Amino acid sequence: MDRINVSTLLLAVLGMPAFVVPTTATAGDYRDQALAMVKRDFQAKGSAGLDRLEEDGLQSVCNRTGNHPPKEIAARLEQDQLASIEMPADGNLMGDWKAGEKLAQSGRGFTWTDKPGLPVGGNCYNCHRISPSETSFGTVGPSLYQFGKLRGKGPEVQQYVYQKIFNAKAFNVCSEMPRFGHIGALKEAQIKDLVALLLADDSPVNSK
Amino acid sequence: MNIRLILAALAGSALAGSAMAQTSPSEDFQKFRDVMEEDNPAELFEARGEEYWKTPRGPKNASLEQCDLGLGPGVVNGAYVQMPRYFADVDQVMDAERRVVHCMVTLQGLAFEEVTKQPFSNDKGTPDHVSVVTYIAGQSRDMKIAPPQNHPKERETYEIGKEIFGFRAGPYDFSCSTCHGADGRRIRMQDLPNLTKPEGAAKGIIGWPGYRMTGGFMLTSQWRMTDCFRQQRFPQPKYLSDTITAILAYQAVNARGQVYRGPGIKR
């Protein structure tokens, strides 16, 4: 992400008269105290270094605004995130749904008890219903069952799904979904496999 | 008493057990968790903790009976549900586990590093301070959660805890709130209580310390918070740090008025 760009935006956020800090007048003080406390109290462990406590620009905006930045700011940030998405050079977005299903099942990666580095899991079932045969699914995100049936599988839908997985914040700046491609957690081929899981005709997601 | 009702029903019929009515997995889990709670092995650790509390040991050969958990030296009854709280002797807000370790250090003369060498239970067993916390928690069974908010530092700790609760960072942009900031959420089959509301916040407190069926040991709120940060993909919070106390204070204050049911049972 372009840090300078974001800092400028941040200044704009904080300087805007329409911008209202969501809690009390002292909320800023508590935030500062909280950040100082967190920096004092955490220690690096495994692959989880202290650098993870440094907010990037987008996180900072979401944190300062209770995940509801002013519309104009949100739109600018979303544009930035969208522009930073790298689309596959070959233009093909549909991979292997079976590999996608396997990836969707795994929640491994990036914790201090996980093996450092890649590959990491897609974490999809942690939050979404996907294939009907997997009954152990989370509900933090919407159900994706029948996604292709309901939304089609044309080029626009394929592009949207690829982009959403690559960087969910391009569509909703403070979305709770991680930016899997943006942070380099999932590689191009893996994201394609997940696109296929949601859209392929023969994927169990679209069965019946 | 579920199991006895079912047994009675089955005993009265010619049906074999396999003919039991089908229920959803989560209902089934809850049912058997309730059964487990009736005879929770956590009680064994309460007993062990009580014995530790009352037995002199350490370089000062002292028991913990002079330990002040906020209601005066030696008062254990109801102390757990009134923490975290401000302690003037240290000019700090402390949660139960932090206070217990503090007492072991100051009263018994044990070295902090020694007591906290194994902060959490594992396959090797449940450390003494964890049994003591379990004992103290058991002495607040069926009492209302009522952490004080009178001292400025108690209010400040709550507000800081609230900020940390919403603090998004790390590779996945997760905060505590990502999982625990709304109603009706689940990770896989695991219910995620909404810790911003009294009922949800109480769910985050009730059942801790918990007897972990896998491994058969006790885990405390300190452990729970630490493991949440792990799953959040954060670095590791230091044991008994201000950050954990602040998060626990945020939850406890949000849960005020809810009834604590004593040490629980965990998967």
Place this chain on the structure above:
Amino acid sequence: MADPMKIRATLKGDTVEVRVLMAHNMETGARKDSSGGLIPAHFIQTVNATHNGKLVFAAQWGTAIAKNPFLQFKFKGGAKGDKLQLSWTDNKNDSRTDEATIA
């Protein structure tokens, strides 16, 4: 020495309901420690309950009983205030005997 058992013996009608928790690791002998070595089996093999000198319940256990075992049984002929003795012995010949009063 092993921790005491937690025994609840309650008279309900003419039946005494006994519920017991025992502190024991119930090692199966199949688990490995952090260095990869097998942890030797260590488990309760027999449990006996006596009331007024009469055996009212006896169990033989294998390694499949869960850690920190729970046991519930019922017998007739007990009265409030009566004593009930429970004892267990494990495969290393460790043992523990505790007494409870029927309530």
Place this chain on the structure above:
Amino acid sequence: MNPSRRQALKAGGSLGLFSALVALGLVKPGDAWAEAWNKGAFDAKSTADALAALGANAPTMVGEIAITAPDIAENGAVVPVGAVSNLPGTTQIAYLIEKNPSTVAAVFDIPPGTLPEVQTRVKMGQTSNVMILVKADGKYYAAQKEVKVTVGGCGG
């Protein structure tokens, strides 16, 4: 003197209780004690071997034995299993877990005056049938129920 009695007395000796009971005449040397630990049964690696070791080669499957166990166990480390026998003259109840490394989990003796019902918690390595074997009037009967064991939880 059988081994379990010897062990019991040894335990009593160290704790004083049993010797005290014997001294008070509450426990008489001739009292019937539980059978010795049945090594052969607990070593059995299959249901057939276990039944043979328990002397119950072909138990009759009956409806008079109620099993309380979860359809799906949240955790194989602790699975509550209860059994009630409605067969007159029940003297023994045994738990057999087909897919466990050792099939026999427990054998309970039910002396006269004790109700033919018991509850305990078992470990299950995987989804398996749980068989409850009952000895009543010298004959063997059984019932069984499948318990699914999940590997739940999130991957984090």
